[in-house]
Amino acid sequence: MAETTADHSEGMAYLDTLPRRIVTVYIPLIIILVVLLFPFYWMALTAIKPDEQLIDMDTYNPFWVVSPTLKHISKLLFETQYPVWLWNTMFVSVAATILSLFASVLAAYAIVRIRYKGAALVGGAIFLAYLVPPSILFIPLATIIQAYGLFDSPLALILVYPTILIPFSTWLLMGYFKTIPYELEECALIDGAGRWQILTKIILPLAVPGLISAGIFSLTLCWNEFIYALTFLSSTPNKTVPVAVVSEFVDGDIYRWGSLMAGALVGSLPLVILYSFFVEHYVSAMTGAVKE
Amino acid sequence: MAGLEIRNVQKSFGTTPILHGVSIDIQDGEFVILVGPSGCGKSTLLRMIAGLENITAGEIRIGSRVVNAVPPKERDIAMVFQNYALYPHMTVRDNMAFSLKLRKAPKDETATRVNRAAAILGLEKLLDRYPRQLSGGQRQRVAMGRAIVRDPQVFLFDEPLSNLDAKLRVAMRAEIKELHQRLRTTTVYVTHDQIEAMTMADKIVVMHDGNVEQIGAPLELYDRPDNMFVAGFIGSPAMNFLKGQVTGNSFRTDGGLTLPLPTRGARPAEGQRAVYGLRPEHVRLAEGGVPVEVAVVEPTGSETLVLVRPPGEAAGTDLVKDLGRDMACVFRERIAARPGERIAITADPNLVHLFDPESGRRLS
Ligand SMILES: Nc1ncnc2c1ncn2[C@@H]1O[C@H](COP(=O)(O)OP(=O)(O)OP(=O)(O)O)[C@@H](O)[C@H]1O
Ligand SMILES: [Mg+2]
Numbered sequence: 001m002a003e004t005t006a007d008h009s010e011g012m013a014y015l016d017t018l019p020r021r022i023v024t025v026y027i028p029l030i031i032i033l034v035v036l037l038f039p040f041y042w043m044a045l046t047a048i049k050p051d052e053q054l055i056d057m058d059t060y061n062p063f064w065v066v067s068p069t070l071k072h073i074s075k076l077l078f079e080t081q082y083p084v085w086l087w088n089t090m091f092v093s094v095a096a097t098i099l100s101l102f103a104s105v106l107a108a109y110a111i112v113r114i115r116y117k118g119a120a121l122v123g124g125a126i127f128l129a130y131l132v133p134p135s136i137l138f139i140p141l142a143t144i145i146q147a148y149g150l151f152d153s154p155l156a157l158i159l160v161y162p163t164i165l166i167p168f169s170t171w172l173l174m175g176y177f178k179t180i181p182y183e184l185e186e187c188a189l190i191d192g193a194g195r196w197q198i199l200t201k202i203i204l205p206l207a208v209p210g211l212i213s214a215g216i217f218s219l220t221l222c223w224n225e226f227i228y229a230l231t232f233l234s235s236t237p238n239k240t241v242p243v244a245v246v247s248e249f250v251d252g253d254i255y256r257w258g259s260l261m262a263g264a265l266v267g268s269l270p271l272v273i274l275y276s277f278f279v280e281h282y283v284s285a286m287t288g289a290v291k292e
Numbered sequence: 293m294a295g296l297e298i299r300n301v302q303k304s305f306g307t308t309p310i311l312h313g314v315s316i317d318i319q320d321g322e323f324v325i326l327v328g329p330s331g332c333g334k335s336t337l338l339r340m341i342a343g344l345e346n347i348t349a350g351e352i353r354i355g356s357r358v359v360n361a362v363p364p365k366e367r368d369i370a371m372v373f374q375n376y377a378l379y380p381h382m383t384v385r386d387n388m389a390f391s392l393k394l395r396k397a398p399k400d401e402t403a404t405r406v407n408r409a410a411a412i413l414g415l416e417k418l419l420d421r422y423p424r425q426l427s428g429g430q431r432q433r434v435a436m437g438r439a440i441v442r443d444p445q446v447f448l449f450d451e452p453l454s455n456l457d458a459k460l461r462v463a464m465r466a467e468i469k470e471l472h473q474r475l476r477t478t479t480v481y482v483t484h485d486q487i488e489a490m491t492m493a494d495k496i497v498v499m500h501d502g503n504v505e506q507i508g509a510p511l512e513l514y515d516r517p518d519n520m521f522v523a524g525f526i527g528s529p530a531m532n533f534l535k536g537q538v539t540g541n542s543f544r545t546d547g548g549l550t551l552p553l554p555t556r557g558a559r560p561a562e563g564q565r566a567v568y569g570l571r572p573e574h575v576r577l578a579e580g581g582v583p584v585e586v587a588v589v590e591p592t593g594s595e596t597l598v599l600v601r602p603p604g605e606a607a608g609t610d611l612v613k614d615l616g617r618d619m620a621c622v623f624r625e626r627i628a629a630r631p632g633e634r635i636a637i638t639a640d641p642n643l644v645h646l647f648d649p650e651s652g653r654r655l656s
Contacts, residue, residue, distance in 0.1 A: 183377040186344050191391035191442075192365040201390075205381045 046261035072258035089240040093222035095158045100165035108173035130167030156232040169214040176210030241267040294355030294445040295320040301350035311502045321476045325489040328499035334482040370439035371448040376431045378423040385419040388441045409440040429460045449481040498522045520652040532619045533612035534568040547602030547610035552641040557656025569645035575621035581638035586629045587618045596627045
């Protein structure tokens, strides 16, 4: 892997002089970094600003903080139900992700590898399902949730989130499974494996990067999901972080910016940690196929 | 171990017929090679034996059991694929042990079998490597190891050597043959390399466009090809086919060469149109023979390839196929002739063939 990134071809030689590299590589990178990281910086900054510095932009530099405080964070953790919300979010996300991955693996494998009539059609239909936006779906789904008596229960979200997660994960995994040579499966078939063994012993081990990216994608989506969580959950101890932070820390038109941002910051940390573990897999799954 | 019987097997993909009734009998322990040009259906037939393709019509038996409806894993066969199909996420050891593990064989038995196969193929030092850490030849050997470990009734090989360089191919050829002599497992081996076929097979099946053209021992196919396709396919450089007719005691080509009639078989009728088959290596230099004009001389060291044409004629006037534009001759002796010069040649009447120009079948 590592040595393939070094490119000795003539074509890239124009990047080799430093001034050119600055213009073509570093400046664009820095601009992208600033644009991407500024919101995060702002969030972190606000989370540790004492209250009086938050809105007083004349006396204090809005881009900096003097005498930072952990007051918002400690208040968040010890005086609100934030830990419960965090737990709810985690539970719902993990459960929905596992459910979706399981269904997606089976769906993707069936569509890609089992030759039956209409496989391509099913694939297309699943993609169409992905295109339907949640803001349209949540009204009919609300009726269904109500009918099953799942309203205000985490189960509602665990069952609803897969409607967004499965189509995407299925598509991602389909692309991934397609890159696994068919002959490996035929070979396993002759070696005496059944479908289930082929799936668990050959396909899944080879698709681990794909599974990780589908998993991370699903987890992130659940973690940040707002509309369904807002609609289907009502009581404070059942809420997930994105909804709770907004509904509990905004009183009428008073925004408690410190608590809001502290909630957002703490809420995003688990994902950041997760990403940092799997980023390599994630990138390789997005860009590449099975390496023999 | 078991024999293999293929009875009038047909195969269509959708409405496209690919195999038109193939029948082959393979004895227990035989090494049979399927040869034929690309696209003639060799792999398809092999995959049908393996159970990877279903059989449109006809019957395949392994041992005495009809296996048409038997899934691959119950056929007790092992297959080596052209690109080896090693499991990339398993070590060499696990690759070889995979089938035994699936069969829930006892651990120590699996280990002994894997070690024995590794010893046979010289893979002992590589057992803990992954396929990506192996060279092409080593991968090939692992693929064979995976087949050997199973101790199956039938080995199937689909062009196992075509990804190797020429030298390695020759070495592996010998290795596979030796392996077969040791294990005596019935083997069906697909290749489109006729040298591979000639050197390794007990029996060669020549296929063409979904039909079997001829089945026989390598030298039988070489000495007595049933038709022009087999005659042209087996042997290298390919047999020359000359158009002409029977005149008196000899054969007169359209380019005006007079060549001896074959001694074998019934005498063809006077004036009959025919195709004269003459292998390049059966042409000899002879004082007072047929004069021909040299077009190209290609010495290879051990022998000399000379392309000749009837004197004063354009290239290829009497050749049937556009295989070459001139008649090829291979001489053991070194030839000093220059292009344009004339040499005198003759053909051994015991080694020439006559074919029907319409059907391509052998006359007599
Ligand atoms: N799955 C398939 N669907 C449709 N046609 C196929 C399929 N597999 C093979 N064919 C066709 O069947 C014919 C025989 O193919 P096959 O792979 O058996 O040839 P082959 O003799 O092995 O050739 P090669 O020496 O190039 O490997 C070809 O014309 C091919 O296009
Ligand atoms: Mg083939």
